[in-house]
Amino acid sequence: MADATANTPAVGIGPGPRGAKPRNAFAPRNIMLYGTLIIVAIYYALPLYVMIVTSLKGMPEIRMGNIFAPPLEVTFEPWVKAWSTACTGINCDGLSRGFWNSVWILVPSVVVSITIASVTGYALANWKFKGSEFFFAVLLIGAFIPYQVMLYPIVLVLKNLGDGISFFTVALGLGKVQVYGTLWGLVIVHTIFGMPILTLLFRNYFASLPEELFKAGRVDGAGFWGIFFRIMLPMSLPIFVVAMILQVTGIWNDFLFGVIYTKPEIYPMTVQLNNIVNSVQGIKEYNVNMAATLLTGLVPLIVYFVSGKLFVRGIAAGAVKG
Amino acid sequence: MADTGISSSSGARGAPGSVATQATLPIARKPSRLFRNLASKIALVPMILTVLVIFVGCTIWTVVHSFTSSKLLPKLDFVGLAQYERLWGNDRWMVSIKNLAVYGTCSMIFSLVIGFTLAALLDRKIRFENTFRTIILYPFALSFIVTGLVWQWILNPDFGIEKVVRDLGFESFVFDPLHSDQFVIYGILIAGLWQGTGLVMCLMLAGIRGIDEDIWKASRIEGIPVWKTYVQIIIPMIRPVIVTSVVLIASGIVKVYDLVVAQTSGGPGTSSQMPALYVMDRMFKDQNLAQGFAASTMMLVAVAIILIPWAYLEFGGKKSRG
Amino acid sequence: MNTMTAVNTESSISIRDLTLNFGAVQVLKRMDLEVAPGEFIVLLGPSGCGKSTLLNCIAGLLDITDGQIWIKGKNVTWAEPSERGIGMVFQSYALYPQMTVRGNMSFGLKNQKMPQAEIDARVARAAEILQIQPLLDRKPGALSGGQRQRVAIGRALVRDVDVFLFDEPLSNLDAKLRSELRVEIKRLHNKLNNTMVYVTHDQIEALTLADRIAVMRGGVIQQLDEPQTIYNRPANLFVAGFIGSPSMNFIHGAVKGGKFYAEGIVVDLAGYEGGALIDRPKAILGLRPEHLTVTNTAVAGKTIAATVEIDENLGADSLLWLKAGDNQISVRIPVEDRLNAGTSVHLEVDMSKASIFDAETEARV
Numbered sequence A: 001m002a003d004a005t006a007n008t009p010a011v012g013i014g015p016g017p018r019g020a021k022p023r024n025a026f027a028p029r030n031i032m033l034y035g036t037l038i039i040v041a042i043y044y045a046l047p048l049y050v051m052i053v054t055s056l057k058g059m060p061e062i063r064m065g066n067i068f069a070p071p072l073e074v075t076f077e078p079w080v081k082a083w084s085t086a087c088t089g090i091n092c093d094g095l096s097r098g099f100w101n102s103v104w105i106l107v108p109s110v111v112v113s114i115t116i117a118s119v120t121g122y123a124l125a126n127w128k129f130k131g132s133e134f135f136f137a138v139l140l141i142g143a144f145i146p147y148q149v150m151l152y153p154i155v156l157v158l159k160n161l162g163d164g165i166s167f168f169t170v171a172l173g174l175g176k177v178q179v180y181g182t183l184w185g186l187v188i189v190h191t192i193f194g195m196p197i198l199t200l201l202f203r204n205y206f207a208s209l210p211e212e213l214f215k216a217g218r219v220d221g222a223g224f225w226g227i228f229f230r231i232m233l234p235m236s237l238p239i240f241v242v243a244m245i246l247q248v249t250g251i252w253n254d255f256l257f258g259v260i261y262t263k264p265e266i267y268p269m270t271v272q273l274n275n276i277v278n279s280v281q282g283i284k285e286y287n288v289n290m291a292a293t294l295l296t297g298l299v300p301l302i303v304y305f306v307s308g309k310l311f312v313r314g315i316a317a318g319a320v321k322g
Numbered sequence B: 001m002a003d004t005g006i007s008s009s010s011g012a013r014g015a016p017g018s019v020a021t022q023a024t025l026p027i028a029r030k031p032s033r034l035f036r037n038l039a040s041k042i043a044l045v046p047m048i049l050t051v052l053v054i055f056v057g058c059t060i061w062t063v064v065h066s067f068t069s070s071k072l073l074p075k076l077d078f079v080g081l082a083q084y085e086r087l088w089g090n091d092r093w094m095v096s097i098k099n100l101a102v103y104g105t106c107s108m109i110f111s112l113v114i115g116f117t118l119a120a121l122l123d124r125k126i127r128f129e130n131t132f133r134t135i136i137l138y139p140f141a142l143s144f145i146v147t148g149l150v151w152q153w154i155l156n157p158d159f160g161i162e163k164v165v166r167d168l169g170f171e172s173f174v175f176d177p178l179h180s181d182q183f184v185i186y187g188i189l190i191a192g193l194w195q196g197t198g199l200v201m202c203l204m205l206a207g208i209r210g211i212d213e214d215i216w217k218a219s220r221i222e223g224i225p226v227w228k229t230y231v232q233i234i235i236p237m238i239r240p241v242i243v244t245s246v247v248l249i250a251s252g253i254v255k256v257y258d259l260v261v262a263q264t265s266g267g268p269g270t271s272s273q274m275p276a277l278y279v280m281d282r283m284f285k286d287q288n289l290a291q292g293f294a295a296s297t298m299m300l301v302a303v304a305i306i307l308i309p310w311a312y313l314e315f316g317g318k319k320s321r322g
Numbered sequence C: 001m002n003t004m005t006a007v008n009t010e011s012s013i014s015i016r017d018l019t020l021n022f023g024a025v026q027v028l029k030r031m032d033l034e035v036a037p038g039e040f041i042v043l044l045g046p047s048g049c050g051k052s053t054l055l056n057c058i059a060g061l062l063d064i065t066d067g068q069i070w071i072k073g074k075n076v077t078w079a080e081p082s083e084r085g086i087g088m089v090f091q092s093y094a095l096y097p098q099m100t101v102r103g104n105m106s107f108g109l110k111n112q113k114m115p116q117a118e119i120d121a122r123v124a125r126a127a128e129i130l131q132i133q134p135l136l137d138r139k140p141g142a143l144s145g146g147q148r149q150r151v152a153i154g155r156a157l158v159r160d161v162d163v164f165l166f167d168e169p170l171s172n173l174d175a176k177l178r179s180e181l182r183v184e185i186k187r188l189h190n191k192l193n194n195t196m197v198y199v200t201h202d203q204i205e206a207l208t209l210a211d212r213i214a215v216m217r218g219g220v221i222q223q224l225d226e227p228q229t230i231y232n233r234p235a236n237l238f239v240a241g242f243i244g245s246p247s248m249n250f251i252h253g254a255v256k257g258g259k260f261y262a263e264g265i266v267v268d269l270a271g272y273e274g275g276a277l278i279d280r281p282k283a284i285l286g287l288r289p290e291h292l293t294v295t296n297t298a299v300a301g302k303t304i305a306a307t308v309e310i311d312e313n314l315g316a317d318s319l320l321w322l323k324a325g326d327n328q329i330s331v332r333i334p335v336e337d338r339l340n341a342g343t344s345v346h347l348e349v350d351m352s353k354a355s356i357f358d359a360e361t362e363a364r365v
């Protein structure tokens, strides 16, 4: 790079370059850089584009044209069909059922998992006791165990939990209670598998808050819960948002736990989507399939586009865990 | 140190003589060891239960039962290593292992290379950085099911890329990985990379941005080319981020399941089998529990083989905490 | 061991045989400290010597390993921080960011379930004392550093306690505010006359504020005395070197027959205020820069010959760096008397203000 710093001599101005260095937006370097990035961006954006255009075409147009072409005739019928009449096996009430199942799974799972993890993280950061760090270390190691190792025994744990609770509810005349195969079983599973990363997230956040605030709270006579609710929580909105983003996308996108720990009537949206698209019966309606796929991706996509930078922070936090 | 020292590890408090004093002065009550910090201990019950029952208990349960002949129901009739012998003699398992090896190697290399390259490009103080990042990262918000179905559609030979290219006049163009025994795994790889590289890029970008600006000034003054600075100076400096990415990618590879289910269901034939699929099919389809347990135990061993050297490198020097 | 001596009911704070371990590291070592009611004690020492740890033990924020802590005649060794009758002010202010100034000041009282009227009255009084009435409804984020620290002091004040603990309250402020608030704290102490324990690593704060200073090193109190005594009669080499800026000049040599011998230096020790001057083959003579005067005339046994190396203008006065044999010596002189490098001069020693240390034990003789 030529050293073109314009020196202003004490007397007058000398020959040569002066003032701001000229910039060339079309320098080869820039063309290379932006060219590469644009091609990359097209590659990443293409599937979303293809999903959208396919879902807006009629089947004849799909059979005729190419998948990258924009629809000649826009139709929303595939969306309507995907939402309300697409079939999985004998049920033909569309993805709406899966959507609402997912909502019913999502809300309690997010609330319960974040509540438990935030309190756990707070206790680990500020109220350590002998052994608490050890359990936390094992929890983090647990995050690396392949789910497949624990799937089956958890079925047994949930069944036994149901029997255990039933022992009391039957005694109280409330009838038998099931945990395995129900919404609450899945909530427990999501709470368990979300715990390592969320706890780490909250623990690190609370540990990063000034320790002197905690001490001031103790001098002021606040206890474990007093400090948590009155001092720590009001300062923790950002980390709760990050945890929410993490959990909403994670739980909404879950397939494995949904298949194993629920029954067909309460299958989450991802499971139902897979059943609709990959069902062997009938002729394939690609436009409906893509509309269904888009519908399923909509919730996390909205979360992603709305949350912007926070999402990046959330996954970067998630990444710390590995 | 984040330790607020509510309880130091020694735990003991007070002087030998203070018990005598206590009798005369009511305020000095010695709290019992067990009940000290009680609220914190109660708050950590969910975590401790998760660790003991799920991460430790269920894992041990599965490993133990992998040495039995459990079929439909788990039972404790030990058959030694019979399940493992059958496992390693099983063609489908061998295909899964081979697939995992190919998918794992490619996924690891491409994720790191693409992720780092994209991060370096985005790091060049470009315009629309946020837009590019948003486009590259959004697939990460989607579920594997959605990803698998989109790419199944794009790679569809009758409508997708193959057809589009043929329509352009290249009549003999063939690009149908999902229906080829040999290439199906690369079809899955394309989808996997599409979804996962954004995260690696984000991590790497955060790592690069975390480096002292003065490094760039120094390398500019010394006239080192930009690409050389990245390769020779930046990469060694973001080693922790690279390690995190490697662990992250690796644990994702071992767990890969939903993507294959959605994209190929393991086909054509068994040619896109993966260990996680094998486990699920044995446990929940074939009612061959012990075989599933043995396979999942092998997955656990695989993770341990990846993680133990990493943990050793990361924490080996320092003394263990806890 | 800890003999059960009668409790000194005179003391406001009484620390007896206090030991604190962090794991295997002993941070406070069998410490004893008595603080009289209304006394202003400053804990002074380099960073990491355990000052904050000691303060946190007094506050009950750390569980001690051994020993006892008494406050106002009560054994509070096992008491909760809020039960100890203390107020505390922190370096980072530690104001609750989401509460207003008023909320910050009343939080502790609310936890005590005090009637609202009483809370309001106390907050109003404290606000008046500290001149922060206009700030009461603001959030801490909208305050300057100095204002924040006033609020933090106010939060301690409303508790109406006899013991105030300060952990480096002024360290986060700039120099000007620091001296302002220093004066204010002193005024507050004169007015309220409660016991204050004040941690700092700044010797100016210590010397100006303290009734007595406890100089700490490695979890042990090296010397506990009035500021003037600490300054003039440091108990050992560490205290001597830590207090005073620039630091005391140390000349290594020997004491023999009432004289101090070092390379090229012989000083008569007559007039030394301290212990008996028996002969020591290894001793250290400590001379503060302000206790040396520059003269042109040599007097045997009273002056040290030296050559000027550098003259630093400090504004109010000037600091002269000289070489006497192997020893580097600094001397504080009026600015008008500046000297050029290379000038040979003689330094007159004020033996009544000098200190002699045993080189082995490092204790003052």
Ligand SMILES: Nc1ncnc2c1ncn2[C@@H]1O[C@H](COP(=O)(O)OP(=O)(O)O)[C@@H](O)[C@H]1O
Pocket (backbone or CB within 6 Å): B001, B002, B003, B004, B005, C022, C027, C045, C046, C047, C048, C049, C050, C051, C052, C053, C054
């Ligand atoms: N929670 C803790 N765990 C372990 N060591 C600690 C802890 N807090 C302080 N220390 C150590 O105790 C010593 C004294 O610390 P401190 O009292 O904060 O020093 P200072 O005099 O600077 O206030 C230091 O060496 C510090 O490293």
Ligand SMILES: [Mg+2]
Pocket (backbone or CB within 6 Å): C051, C052, C053, C168
């Ligand atoms: Mg300190």
